[in-house]
Amino acid sequence: MDFGEIFNEAIGEMVSPTTAAYALAALGLAVHFGYSGLLNFGQAGFMAVGSYAFAMSTILLGAPWWIGLLIAIVAASAFALLLGIPTLRLRADYLAIVTIAAAEIIRYVVTTNSLTKVTGSANGLAGFRQDFLRLNPFPPGNYLGYSSPDFFYRFFGWGLVIIFGLGVWLLMRSPWGRVLKGIREDELAVRSLGKNVYAYKMQSLVIGGGFGALAGLVFTLPRDVVQPANYGTELTFFLWTCLLLGGMSTVLGPVIGAMLFWVVLSLTQNILFGLIGVGALPWLNPSQAGQLRYILVGVALMLLMIFRPQGVFGNKKELAFS
């Protein structure tokens, strides 16, 4: 068993485009839940809407990358409005129910066979990144061990995480963010002070959903394929895991949470495989090991909730009053 190799791979996972996508989507959840108290259990749906909107506009309409990006954001905003308009006046649980159902509806619709021409059904759509790759400013070569396009995907993904992380940080320090936090604490009290709570919740839902759509792009562009199986309910719950791991009402929380999540997955997988390889775990086969690592992540999350319930970056003082 080569620990250097295992360690290297874990570091690789930490900065992968997928991790950046998780970080961005979890940042969206932080805007929703950590700052505004909105329970969005359909972030995978927002990611799917973003990815499919980009892929479909590129493949079916031949749109350039920026039109695709625009369409992705518009589609995610429309999705947020569609979910928010009937539910945001109601109690928090209604949004949770509607988002989880809507995300599943999206997944089933794009899997439908009768839509194969448009969505590619279960196989999904492939080949939509050529125009986007023309943005790549890095000439062919070796960048920190990555090829030029691979480095570009990471640059793009983490660039977005940094820009939007800063954006969220600034927003939440502003009076606008204060109203959101007030709504999280007590919606009625905020209304009694003359704030249009419904509009603020809608803005929050659209912003966080937009982050989800961008995360969808960061996730899907390096693969150059978008498939419904990638956007199941478990994706949403992995994102929630990242958020809880890192801490909810912080900007660094979801980002570090996503990194931790993937490092732990990678380490446990490779260590288990290594142990199986040297015959130390005769009762475990590799496919079981793949499942076991999710169990271990669950255990890690439980331990964290017991010993550091505010998450790695959360504020202990805030938690004392929840």
Next chain:
Amino acid sequence: MSEPQLTADAVDYMTDTRPIAEGPAGPGCAKRDPIVVADDVSRRFGGITAVDVEHLEIPRHKITALIGPNGAGKTTLFNLLTGFDTPNSGTWQFEGTNLEGMSSYKVARLGMVRTFQLTKVMGKLTVLENMRLGASAQPGEKLRNALFQGIWGKREKDITAQADVLLAKFKLDTKRGDYAASLSGGQRKLLEMARALMVNPKLVMLDEPMAGVNPALTQSLLDHIKNLKAEGMTVLFVEHDMQMVRHIADWVVVMAEGKVVAEGPPAEVMRDQAVIDAYLGAHHDVDLGAAGGVQELEEVLAADEESVVGTEDAGILSEESVLSEDSEILAVRPPDDEDDDGDGTRERRTGRRAADSPPDVVPGTSHDSRED
């Protein structure tokens, strides 16, 4: 908050002796200068009718108390008037603006701001942030301005200054940077009231503002409320403490079972037999806080044939147990409650001073609560 020309008017509002009502006082009577007018407002919850107000006018620039037994519909009426609940029928206006169907935040923006009986503070925001949240006209609360501190920084400074003045008035300045969740129940009441004033309201509606606030602070709060009137605000408050109502209210509205049953200046309303029967009780006018108050109640009760005082059933209501050396009022124990430990009884009968007992234990029940 107070514009300069108000100092001249202030004398007016405080010493204004023009009649409040237009005709004789009575349930639903018309006011000379009403700020709120409600007609046929009713709200039913399933079978019960929580509010059924035929006509009600709240006088402008006055302090009006809304009293009535538990469940009379006072809080529900507050909710209806401020848009937090929708009535089954009725119309109502604030300064001539029809509020029917208007959402609560718009009502607040018009200048009609309420507090809640079950105090609502934003626990994980600091006291100062709670206050700032109350301020209006902060351009930084718009998403498009939020990223540009240049646009909202100046207003934020003004807001903070206004908040600091109010926090000092309400004795919360030392808590400025603490999370609101760390405040005590009474401090939360104060914060909620101060926060409502940040909106610069024309009408403040306070739902039991003094519940849980200590007597010394109640005094200074009464002054603050009177000052609100001096600054040109109108106050409507719900309160069960009759001393407070007597001290500051210009006008009293009595509700029972959803209806307005009496209205008038405090002194008159409290003599109204219907009000006494429905709400105040026969001996409400004895001030237990005043010197000799307990003795007075004692005498009044002794003369009352429905009272056990002065009979052999009096139990610890009898004079020697009621009057400890510093006239402390002891909790009433039912006379048939067996006291199997003579020690506790003797201590109470000899009039233990408050300082001898743990502060959070009611004298007279301390023994039982520790044993159980």
